[in-house]
Amino acid sequence: MLSYKGTPAIKNGVDMSELDNLSVTGPTAAGWCAATPPNETTDEHGAPYVPTLESRQVDPRAPGARRHDDPQVVALRARLKEKNGITGLEIVAPHEIERAARIFFRDGFVVVKDLLNAERLATWRAASARVLKQILEIPGVDGRKYITETGRLPHRYSYGTASASRELLHDPVWASMIDLPTTTPILTRIFGGSDYHVRGAGGDLCLPGAIEYQALHADVKETFQFPPARLAAAERLGIQLRRKDGSDELTFQTQQLVVERTPPHVTINFLMSDLHWENGPIRQIPGTAALVTSPPSPADEPEWMRLSTLVGAPAGAGVIRDNRAWHGATPNLSREIRAMPNVEYHGPWLEEGAFWKSMPHDIWAQLSPHAQAISRRIKTEPGVWPAGAGVMHPIAGKRRQAKEAVTAK
Ligand SMILES: [Fe+2]
Numbered sequence: 001m002l003s004y005k006g007t008p009a010i011k012n013g014v015d016m017s018e019l020d021n022l023s024v025t026g027p028t029a030a031g032w033c034a035a036t037p038p039n040e041t042t043d044e045h046g047a048p049y050v051p052t053l054e055s056r057q058v059d060p061r062a063p064g065a066r067r068h069d070d071p072q073v074v075a076l077r078a079r080l081k082e083k084n085g086i087t088g089l090e091i092v093a094p095h096e097i098e099r100a101a102r103i104f105f106r107d108g109f110v111v112v113k114d115l116l117n118a119e120r121l122a123t124w125r126a127a128s129a130r131v132l133k134q135i136l137e138i139p140g141v142d143g144r145k146y147i148t149e150t151g152r153l154p155h156r157y158s159y160g161t162a163s164a165s166r167e168l169l170h171d172p173v174w175a176s177m178i179d180l181p182t183t184t185p186i187l188t189r190i191f192g193g194s195d196y197h198v199r200g201a202g203g204d205l206c207l208p209g210a211i212e213y214q215a216l217h218a219d220v221k222e223t224f225q226f227p228p229a230r231l232a233a234a235e236r237l238g239i240q241l242r243r244k245d246g247s248d249e250l251t252f253q254t255q256q257l258v259v260e261r262t263p264p265h266v267t268i269n270f271l272m273s274d275l276h277w278e279n280g281p282i283r284q285i286p287g288t289a290a291l292v293t294s295p296p297s298p299a300d301e302p303e304w305m306r307l308s309t310l311v312g313a314p315a316g317a318g319v320i321r322d323n324r325a326w327h328g329a330t331p332n333l334s335r336e337i338r339a340m341p342n343v344e345y346h347g348p349w350l351e352e353g354a355f356w357k358s359m360p361h362d363i364w365a366q367l368s369p370h371a372q373a374i375s376r377r378i379k380t381e382p383g384v385w386p387a388g389a390g391v392m393h394p395i396a397g398k399r400r401q402a403k404e405a406v407t408a409k
Contacts, residue, residue: 048141132339266323
């Protein structure tokens with residue numbers, strides 16, 4: 001096999017010179033691998049297969065070929081150009097803290113522009129391309145350009161799950177974004193205080209040619225548990241704990257309000273590029289964060305939900321979202337990568353067991369006092385490197401091997 005660093009960069013007979021100057025902004029030759037069938041994923045050993053429709057992992061309406069000029073791709077592109085995006089999407093500024101909180105609690109998400117200044121945006125774009133290149137330069141099989149990540153749709157990767165440590169907080173760039181002057185005041189307002197926690201950081205991306213819709217899903221399910229710490233957090237947010245007559249039990253209305261206002265898990269997805277109708281804008285279904293019912297299957301999802309995307313959100317903005325809210329990825333039919341690194345937080349009332357160690361002590365030690373406080377549960381002891389950190393691989397079995405090798409040392 002020729003070295004990737006050579007010119008031309010040929011791997012398994014496939015020209016991979018597209019990775020030489022990989023960027024997550026602007027036109028790219030990456031993506032659009034016609035040798036990767038629609039809806040194909042890989043098992044935990046890296047073997048490609050197409051899941052069944054019943055798995056809810058496939059898009060039954062996906063175009064028949066992964067080609068920019070395929071007639072079904074052209075037809076989908078025309079429909080997206082005409083209709084894609086939430087009508088009247090509100091985009092708030094970082095100083096509009098009350099408005100951001102009001103929209104967040106109403107819809108389960110809020111788009112806030114200018115969370116990243118020009119320097120941070122440039123830094124994170126470069127880091128996003130650097131880590132993506134690590135994933136893409138692992139050669140695909142049988143003429144495919146890439147290996148699809150285990151259990152995911154083609155041309156879509158998670159910066160978090162593709163990391164053998166499950167997070168990217170060993171990377172100074174991701175760690176530097178957990179406490180920003182633009183995000184901390186909004187998070188403090190949403191959580192009712194500054195004693196919330198960092199859970200991890202990663203994010204996701206789609207390459208051009210990600211022609212499938214990801215199924216609508218909630219990342220976490222509401223537990224409907226009301227431990228004292230959660231009720232205390234609710235009271236701090238101004239919720240009156242009303243009880244049923246002659247009982248210690250909370251009224252149904254109070255229980256529902258506590259569920260709505262105390263999200264266990266909040267993520268900020270940061271946009272490396274403007275979201276537009278063609279480049280895979282994420283879709284969020286407003287008002288679904290506190291629902292018990294499950295989202296519709298891909299076969300049953302109505303068109304209005306498929307078009308409920310955040311078109312118009314600009315680069316440098318973030319989507320602050322309640323992870324219980326229904327959401328999903330949409331087709332990237334453009335020639336650009338859509339990258340969205342993130343930071344994930346847990347509410348102040350979550351218990352210690354909800355966390356795992358992913359931030360090396362040395363990185364933690366260089367952070368601001370507030371950043372140190374909110375990430376204390378996920379930092380390692382001095383001298384301990386998080387198991388698997390630094391290894392990026394699309395195949396679950398390979399990540400497990402890397403993690404176990406480090407753990408065994
Ligand atoms: Fe998700």
